[in-house]
Amino acid sequence: MQHEPVVTEEIARELGLTDEEYQMVLDYLGRTPTYTELGMYSVMWSEHCSYKNSIAVLKTLPRSGGKLLVGAGEENAGLVDIGDGLAVAFKIESHNHPSAIEPFQGAATGVGGILRDIFTMGARPVAACDSLRFGDPANPRVQYLVKGVVSGIGHYGNCFGVPTVAGEMYFDSSYQGNPLVNAMAVGIVRHEQTASATAHGKGNPVMIVGSSTGRDGIHGATFASVDLSEDSESKRPSVQVGDPFTEKLLLEATLEIIREDLIVGIQDMGAAGITCSSCEMSAKGKSGMDIDLDLVPIREEGMSAYEILLSESQERMLVVAKQGNEQRVKEIFEKWDLHAVTIGHVTDDSMVTVRRDGEVKGVVPADSLVLGGGAPVYHRETRRPEYLDTTMAFRPSSVPVPGDVSRVLIDLLSSPNIASKRWAYEQYDTSVRTNTAYGPGGDAAVIRVKDTRKALSVKTDCNGRYVYLNPRKGASIAVAEAARNVACTGAEPMAITNCLNFGNPYKPEVYYQFKEACAGMGEACRMFGTPVTGGNVSFYNENPNGAVYPTPVIGMLGLIADIDHITPSAFQQEGDDIVLLGQNHDDINGSEYLSRWHGITGGDAPHLDLDEEHRLHGMLVDQIRQGRIRCAHDVSDGGLAVTLAECCFIGEKRIGAEVTLPVGTIRKDALYFGESQSRVVISCASDQTEAVLAAAMDAGIAAQRIGRTGGDHLVINDDINLPVSDIAKAHGDVLEHMLESR
Amino acid sequence: MSAPTFGVVVFPGSNCDHDAYHAVKHVLGEKATFLWHKDTDLQGVDVVVLPGGFSYGDYLRCGAISQFSSIMKEVVRHAERGGHVIGICNGFQVLTETGLLPGALLRNRSLKFVCKQVRLRVENAETDFTRRYEQGKVLQIPVAHGEGNFYTDSDTLRELEDNGRVVFRYVDENGEATEAANPNGSLNNIAGIVNSRGNVLGMMPHPERVVENLLGSDDGLGVFASLAESITGSVPALS
Numbered sequence: 001m002q003h004e005p006v007v008t009e010e011i012a013r014e015l016g017l018t019d020e021e022y023q024m025v026l027d028y029l030g031r032t033p034t035y036t037e038l039g040m041y042s043v044m045w046s047e048h049c050s051y052k053n054s055i056a057v058l059k060t061l062p063r064s065g066g067k068l069l070v071g072a073g074e075e076n077a078g079l080v081d082i083g084d085g086l087a088v089a090f091k092i093e094s095h096n097h098p099s100a101i102e103p104f105q106g107a108a109t110g111v112g113g114i115l116r117d118i119f120t121m122g123a124r125p126v127a128a129c130d131s132l133r134f135g136d137p138a139n140p141r142v143q144y145l146v147k148g149v150v151s152g153i154g155h156y157g158n159c160f161g162v163p164t165v166a167g168e169m170y171f172d173s174s175y176q177g178n179p180l181v182n183a184m185a186v187g188i189v190r191h192e193q194t195a196s197a198t199a200h201g202k203g204n205p206v207m208i209v210g211s212s213t214g215r216d217g218i219h220g221a222t223f224a225s226v227d228l229s230e231d232s233e234s235k236r237p238s239v240q241v242g243d244p245f246t247e248k249l250l251l252e253a254t255l256e257i258i259r260e261d262l263i264v265g266i267q268d269m270g271a272a273g274i275t276c277s278s279c280e281m282s283a284k285g286k287s288g289m290d291i292d293l294d295l296v297p298i299r300e301e302g303m304s305a306y307e308i309l310l311s312e313s314q315e316r317m318l319v320v321a322k323q324g325n326e327q328r329v330k331e332i333f334e335k336w337d338l339h340a341v342t343i344g345h346v347t348d349d350s351m352v353t354v355r356r357d358g359e360v361k362g363v364v365p366a367d368s369l370v371l372g373g374g375a376p377v378y379h380r381e382t383r384r385p386e387y388l389d390t391t392m393a394f395r396p397s398s399v400p401v402p403g404d405v406s407r408v409l410i411d412l413l414s415s416p417n418i419a420s421k422r423w424a425y426e427q428y429d430t431s432v433r434t435n436t437a438y439g440p441g442g443d444a445a446v447i448r449v450k451d452t453r454k455a456l457s458v459k460t461d462c463n464g465r466y467v468y469l470n471p472r473k474g475a476s477i478a479v480a481e482a483a484r485n486v487a488c489t490g491a492e493p494m495a496i497t498n499c500l501n502f503g504n505p506y507k508p509e510v511y512y513q514f515k516e517a518c519a520g521m522g523e524a525c526r527m528f529g530t531p532v533t534g535g536n537v538s539f540y541n542e543n544p545n546g547a548v549y550p551t552p553v554i555g556m557l558g559l560i561a562d563i564d565h566i567t568p569s570a571f572q573q574e575g576d577d578i579v580l581l582g583q584n585h586d587d588i589n590g591s592e593y594l595s596r597w598h599g600i601t602g603g604d605a606p607h608l609d610l611d612e613e614h615r616l617h618g619m620l621v622d623q624i625r626q627g628r629i630r631c632a633h634d635v636s637d638g639g640l641a642v643t644l645a646e647c648c649f650i651g652e653k654r655i656g657a658e659v660t661l662p663v664g665t666i667r668k669d670a671l672y673f674g675e676s677q678s679r680v681v682i683s684c685a686s687d688q689t690e691a692v693l694a695a696a697m698d699a700g701i702a703a704q705r706i707g708r709t710g711g712d713h714l715v716i717n718d719d720i721n722l723p724v725s726d727i728a729k730a731h732g733d734v735l736e737h738m739l740e741s742r
Numbered sequence: 743m744s745a746p747t748f749g750v751v752v753f754p755g756s757n758c759d760h761d762a763y764h765a766v767k768h769v770l771g772e773k774a775t776f777l778w779h780k781d782t783d784l785q786g787v788d789v790v791v792l793p794g795g796f797s798y799g800d801y802l803r804c805g806a807i808s809q810f811s812s813i814m815k816e817v818v819r820h821a822e823r824g825g826h827v828i829g830i831c832n833g834f835q836v837l838t839e840t841g842l843l844p845g846a847l848l849r850n851r852s853l854k855f856v857c858k859q860v861r862l863r864v865e866n867a868e869t870d871f872t873r874r875y876e877q878g879k880v881l882q883i884p885v886a887h888g889e890g891n892f893y894t895d896s897d898t899l900r901e902l903e904d905n906g907r908v909v910f911r912y913v914d915e916n917g918e919a920t921e922a923a924n925p926n927g928s929l930n931n932i933a934g935i936v937n938s939r940g941n942v943l944g945m946m947p948h949p950e951r952v953v954e955n956l957l958g959s960d961d962g963l964g965v966f967a968s969l970a971e972s973i974t975g976s977v978p979a980l981s
Contacts, residue, residue, distance in 0.1 A: 151854070151855075154855050155855075158796075158855055158857075158886070158888075159755070159757075159796045159799070159800070160757070161757025161758070161795060243799070244796075244799075245754070245755050245796055245798075245799030245800075245801075246799075248754075248755055248757065248796075249754055249755075336754065337754060425857075426856055426857055426858050427854050427855050427856070427857070428855075428857060429855070429857045429886040430857055430886075431857065431884050431886065431948070431951045431957070432757060432758060432761065432794075432886065432951075433757075433760065433761060434761045434764060434765070434950065434951050434953075434954075434957060435957075436957060437956055437957060437958075448956060448957075450764070563956060566956075
């Protein structure tokens, strides 16, 4: 039997609790906690589990309404009704800190964790997306991270059998040393087969299922709640190791016990392992649990109560079975060669009691540990960062308009931020489960829903540079662009999940960015009727050289009412009219062009009018449903010229275009490369053009016929005349060359 | 003979089992059932489908552990009786590990998993798996594997080539078996082979993923349609 240290204020500090927080623990318990109990508070009150510095702000977001079946934060993932008796569970989560230290396992377990969140809802995962940010791709350490993260994502998703269909990959020096790895998963469930993360019914057995428990990942959640430093390398043991094969078995067994209605509740064991799942399920069900840790299958000798409770070994779940069904649950898990062991029972005293070696090691009120219960809630100080004075002072007149815009176009297409991400997504299985109508490379991925006429459209989006330049507007743009992306495929935007990646929240400037970004996100979500279904906050994405760009990644879910409406991004036929929906602005602010060609990260975020944006989505989806539109591609990074170029070559067939854009009223570089929002390039049969233009006028959306598809060149005014094969080549192998050639 | 039944084997870690079942049952409209790896009864199926995935986690070597499963003993007997077996991706790996097909599937030349649409030329349209295709037709079918690099000794390779046992070959847009069209480094751009008796096919690409135009192509349907026709139109396998 092991002796635990006697708890002091000093030890509490070592475990990451502030003196005030330690005092709160003393007050809740009315005594000094045991070492085991202190560990439980430490991990549950870490930023990662408690959201103590973010929850007050998150509550200002629209978190219910629309087609939501459960509100944000109520379950493991959000749940949205899509009709036909079906619902979609989806969520995004970060695994930034582990991936910075051990990119392959860090990213792999990020995927594993989010998949478990989906199937604990009873939903079978049908798609995964990944939103990635790295430093300069010419840097060897960055190359190591990129390769490790991409192969880790592939390793887990491919083996598990979920198609990885969409995402983003950005490179900027602000992410040097602090890569962002955000994984999203989407699943489908019949309404009556959804499961809940709750515990109730005195005497119901509490079971641990899946893998055995080891010493891996102890205090992973606490590690994720501090800045990265030179010491971080020594935290490598805090990174868990994933086994997608076991997870696949766990998926099948879990769905079987839910389908057979054998359980009261189930929760994934991610951060903070048994501690988190037992407390959260108890608190949600307003009950307690009595758990004997001696019964937990362990894979290492001599583990203490503290270690078992805080282990983040992967591929485990906590299940509360309905009394009498224990045996059947065991049979199902044994069929899949997995453990299912009863380790305790539900109580009605609202306490989580843990035993080890025949002794009670801890008795804590479940509610006192959890978010929404006794966990601390902080309102942090904000201060507008000084850099904004400099960036906002940028004047476009200070940079010359380039003479040769062809060269600029080729250069932008070969920017790692705009270039094809094929090198990455060819390492992901994109078509397993045979639902992928459109995979990576277009505006959004499209996943058909078997046994219905419907399809889902999914996309992640965020331009961190915009958010850096204007946190509020930049976050609005992230929502707007994600919604526009799914609208381009023919989908009505339904709801979002978010992954909020920021620096240290104790710095008022960082907190200003966070609060403003949430405000902007909320404004956009309210305008589009897309509530926030949940997500994840990742603070402390900073190292001694500074914080990352504030990066609130949006995961958007759209619904395509009929598979006949599924619309591609690229030109489909020669001789079609090309129409620009939306207004060009004299605006090069925050653009990839300004950053790459002129080396300036400056100006405001690009122009955005939320009301106009919303009308554009409605009008676009309506015209798609009327069958008038053959392709739709949104104008985003790189501006209108890059969009037109991509329309020529990202489809199955390469088709050129001749385009005439009105010059004179705005700067030429703004016309071609500016990133003002709310614009979409469409193609349609020429006999449909009048109707499309009329519909745009009715919706109050500027629209103009700008050209015609055909030939094998992209021609824009007298400025650009390039073979499609050349522009495709500029865009094609950039990442491969940067990452594979030595 | 009445309509054939396809039996899709489910190993722990199979993840294309539902896809094969869907292709056969819901798209082709034939009878399909799942066969559990711990079972010893093939339930009288005419065609055994060994699906893609990571059977037994692909531990040790891809497909290596599956040969010891209860169901595979029956699958081997089924093949020895002349029954039809098709192994796709991981299923192909299982077939070479089991010895029902020659050769081995090595790690891809790129050392990376590769998932993309490739072109396959039908090299032998007279097999029970390809009779619905025209000889030389070029199909668009995706690959998704980390170990698809077909390798065998030179005698076996000659034997395969000389006897029309190379059924599918990776080719480019002009139908040529070029180096650039080879996604994994397979010898002679080989994507699929049959055994000498012609009743066992292994292929790395996934025909079950391209059976509906909604998903980009229905070029893969011919494999399953050929099998159905072969069984109803020819002497049934003894059982």
